[in-house]
Amino acid sequence: MNATAVIRKKKKWWQSYAIWFILPAFVLYTLFVMIPTFNSIYLSFTSWDGISENVRYIGFDNFKEIWESPRVHNALTNTIIVAVSLVLLENVVALVLAILVDQVRWFRNLFRSIFYFPVLMSGIIMGFIWMIILNYNFGVVNQLLDMTGLSAIKTDWLGNPDFALLSIILSTVWKASGYYMIIYLAGLQGIPQELLEAASIDGAGKWKQFRHVTFPLLAGATTVCVMLSMINSLKLFDQIAVMTNGGPGFATETLTYIIYKVAFGEGRQGFGTALAIVLFILILIISLIQIRLLRKREVEM
Amino acid sequence: MGQKAKKPITSGQIILFVVTLLIAILFAFPIFFNIMSAFKSNSEILRDAIAFPEGFYTESFKYLLTKTEYPKAMLNSAVLTLGSIAAMIVIIPMAAYAIERTNRKWTNAVYIFFLFGMMIPFQVYMIPLFKQLKTMGLFGNLGGPILIYIAGSVGFGVLLYTSFLKGVPREIEESAEIDGCTRIGIFWRIVFPLLGPVTASMVVLQGLGIWNDFLMPMLVLPSGQTKTMIVELFYYVGEFSSRWDMIFAGTTMSLVPVLIAFLSLQKYFVKGVSSGAVKG
Numbered sequence: 001m002n003a004t005a006v007i008r009k010k011k012k013w014w015q016s017y018a019i020w021f022i023l024p025a026f027v028l029y030t031l032f033v034m035i036p037t038f039n040s041i042y043l044s045f046t047s048w049d050g051i052s053e054n055v056r057y058i059g060f061d062n063f064k065e066i067w068e069s070p071r072v073h074n075a076l077t078n079t080i081i082v083a084v085s086l087v088l089l090e091n092v093v094a095l096v097l098a099i100l101v102d103q104v105r106w107f108r109n110l111f112r113s114i115f116y117f118p119v120l121m122s123g124i125i126m127g128f129i130w131m132i133i134l135n136y137n138f139g140v141v142n143q144l145l146d147m148t149g150l151s152a153i154k155t156d157w158l159g160n161p162d163f164a165l166l167s168i169i170l171s172t173v174w175k176a177s178g179y180y181m182i183i184y185l186a187g188l189q190g191i192p193q194e195l196l197e198a199a200s201i202d203g204a205g206k207w208k209q210f211r212h213v214t215f216p217l218l219a220g221a222t223t224v225c226v227m228l229s230m231i232n233s234l235k236l237f238d239q240i241a242v243m244t245n246g247g248p249g250f251a252t253e254t255l256t257y258i259i260y261k262v263a264f265g266e267g268r269q270g271f272g273t274a275l276a277i278v279l280f281i282l283i284l285i286i287s288l289i290q291i292r293l294l295r296k297r298e299v300e301m
Numbered sequence: 302m303g304q305k306a307k308k309p310i311t312s313g314q315i316i317l318f319v320v321t322l323l324i325a326i327l328f329a330f331p332i333f334f335n336i337m338s339a340f341k342s343n344s345e346i347l348r349d350a351i352a353f354p355e356g357f358y359t360e361s362f363k364y365l366l367t368k369t370e371y372p373k374a375m376l377n378s379a380v381l382t383l384g385s386i387a388a389m390i391v392i393i394p395m396a397a398y399a400i401e402r403t404n405r406k407w408t409n410a411v412y413i414f415f416l417f418g419m420m421i422p423f424q425v426y427m428i429p430l431f432k433q434l435k436t437m438g439l440f441g442n443l444g445g446p447i448l449i450y451i452a453g454s455v456g457f458g459v460l461l462y463t464s465f466l467k468g469v470p471r472e473i474e475e476s477a478e479i480d481g482c483t484r485i486g487i488f489w490r491i492v493f494p495l496l497g498p499v500t501a502s503m504v505v506l507q508g509l510g511i512w513n514d515f516l517m518p519m520l521v522l523p524s525g526q527t528k529t530m531i532v533e534l535f536y537y538v539g540e541f542s543s544r545w546d547m548i549f550a551g552t553t554m555s556l557v558p559v560l561i562a563f564l565s566l567q568k569y570f571v572k573g574v575s576s577g578a579v580k581g
Contacts, residue, residue, distance in 0.1 A: 017399065017484040017485075018399040018400075018402075018403040018405075018408060019399075021395040021396055021398060021399035021484075021488075022395075022396045022399045022400065022408070022411055024392045024395075024396070025392050025393060025395075025396035025415070025451075025455050025459070026396070026411065028392070028448055028451050028452040028455065029414075029415060029418060029452050029455040029456075031448075031452065032430065032448055032449050032451075032452035032453070033418050033421060033426060033452050033453060033455070034414075034418070035429075035433070036426035036427075036429040036430040036433055037421055037425060037426045037429075039426070039429035039433070040425055040426050040428060040429050043428065043429060050428070050431075050432070097324070100317065100320065100321045100324065101321070103317055104314075104317055104318055104321045105310070105314045105317070105318060106318055110325075111321055111325050113563075113567065114325045114328050114329050115324075115325065115328055116570075116571075117328075117329075117332065117560075117563065118328065118331075118332070120509055120513075120559050120563055120570070121332075121513070121556065121559070122512075122513035122514075122515065122531050122555070123513070123515065124513075124515050124531050124534060124535050125335075125513075125531070125534065125552045125555060125556065126331070128534070128538055128548060128552060129331045129332075129334065129335045129552065130331065131538075132338075132350070132545060133331060133334065133350075138346070138347050138350050139350065140334065140350050140351055143349075143350055143351055144351075174328065174331070178328075182571055234422075235422055235424070237424075237515075237516055238515045238516070241515070241516075241535070242535060242538055256424050259424050259428075260424070260516070263427075263428045264431075264520065269428050272428050273428050273429070276424055276425045276426075276427075276428065277425070279422065279424055279425060280421065280422070280425040283420060283421075283422055284420055287419075287420045
């Protein structure tokens with residue numbers, strides 16, 4: 001009798017405090033994330049210009065335009081090129097860096113810090129530095145090419161449509177790989193030394209040890225890194241803003257960049273939100289695949 | 302480590318070291334180049350980008366700090382970063398604590414609702430948000446971005462805190478409750494200090510993200526007195542397109558706080574990354 005009374009009293013009390021503890025986060029999150037997200041879905045069916053009071057409903061016209069517009073197709077192609085090459089290059093570079101840091105005998109922490117530091121830089125600053133390094137007249141790259149007698153392959157790295165996207169991709173690999181390196185490094189350090197010793201006693205060389213012991217055991221880290229790098233590559237924005245502004249022409253316009261340009265540069269916010277919904281669906285699909293894969297792994301383990 | 306040091310040095314180790322060193326030089330060069338160029342005059346930079354500075358040229362720093370809005374922008378960035386973080390580490394752990402400890406149907410629903418936010422990138426809701434801030438009167442002052450940053454970190458923060466709270470035993474809280482301590486008191490005096498590692502990760506990860514953020518502050522604080530450092534630098538790239546010395550000095554000044562924070566809090570930066578890896 002007494003005990004149940006205590007429990008009932010306790011429950012009521014718990015309930016009231018929980019509401020007050022959750023409320024601030026709930027209000028802010030609803031107001032500044034969820035409401036604008038739902039507004040985005042609504043606006044994607046309108047031809048709103050961002051200023052006028054009357055918002056005209058136009059059905060699926062924006063999505064039809066996305067389906068047909070060559071500029072959007074170009075942006076989607078660029079997004080896919082950026083995503084695929086960043087996922088591959090960042091993960092390969094990150095894994096190599098992690099192995100080097102793990103194996104090197106001296107200055108291990110210093111090397112780890114050096115590889116990691118670019119991650120901490122703003123995309124704007126990093127983009128500016130690379131813009132100057134790649135500058136046609138005064139840049140370090142062309143100066144080095146001149147010094148080594150390779151002037152023939154000199155080009156305006158950011159002004160030439162054939163190289164602009166590549167320049168952005170490679171400088172982003174420089175910036176972001178250190179992040180994934182840390183994740184791989186944690187994976188490498190979790191591998192029991194005995195396994196590698198056993199493989200080596202069985203006559204496996206360094207490559208075979210890596211291929212058949214280390215790499216399979218890094219599968220968890222790899223899944224996380226691949227998914228993270230893919231989502232981050234879809235969100236790439238700062239570097240493009242400072243290095244090329246989407247140009248030359250539309251050569252470096254990606255999905256995130258076209259959303260910004262269409263909405264705030266060209267005053268077509270309805271169309272911009274429709275593009276944003278496409279981005280959202282892409283990221284949602286990737287996130288769901290990631291959750292699936294990670295769950296499956298947990299079951300297997 | 303200690304065991305390894307006794308082994309003799311092999312040629313393989315030397316090759317490995319040299320390879321690592323070369324790659325490290327490649328990685329460090331752009332940052333070194335940036336800091337070096339900040340101490341060169343503009344004509345020196347244009348004459349020979351790779352050469353070392355001839356003297357210790359500090360005019361660009363002096364100009365930026367006395368003749369431009371840059372000091373104000375630095376202050377804005379600092380206020381924005383510290384203000385958002387302070388509010389985050391009050392609001393988010395409280396919500397996470399209530400969700401984890403109550404564990405009822407409705408709190409689980411709230412939890413799922415919060416987690417959903419992790420999948421929504423800023424670009425998806427930035428266009429309506431822009432208009433919304435204007436109608437709410439939060440456009441062009443630092444209050445708007447602070448609220449947006451807190452709201453944007455709820456999903457990720459609640460995930461981090463709740464998963465950590467699962468490992469924190471309830472016994473102390475229960476005995477404190479019997480002693481008549483209020484729930485707020487229990488949380489702040491007993492639970493919050495135990496959440497130190499998560500709070501450190503949050504401070505480091507979110508602080509860095511806000512300090513470096515560009516798109517949102519550019520949209521919401523486009524001009525005037527409230528521009529942040531990164532936005533100010535972005536405009537310099539356009540305005541001072543031929544005055545690289547100014548921009549190098551500006552980027553150096555923005556990198557220094559990051560460098561100091563990194564060197565003094567290295568452990569937390571590395572830990573923060575591995576906790577950030579859970580984020581989808």
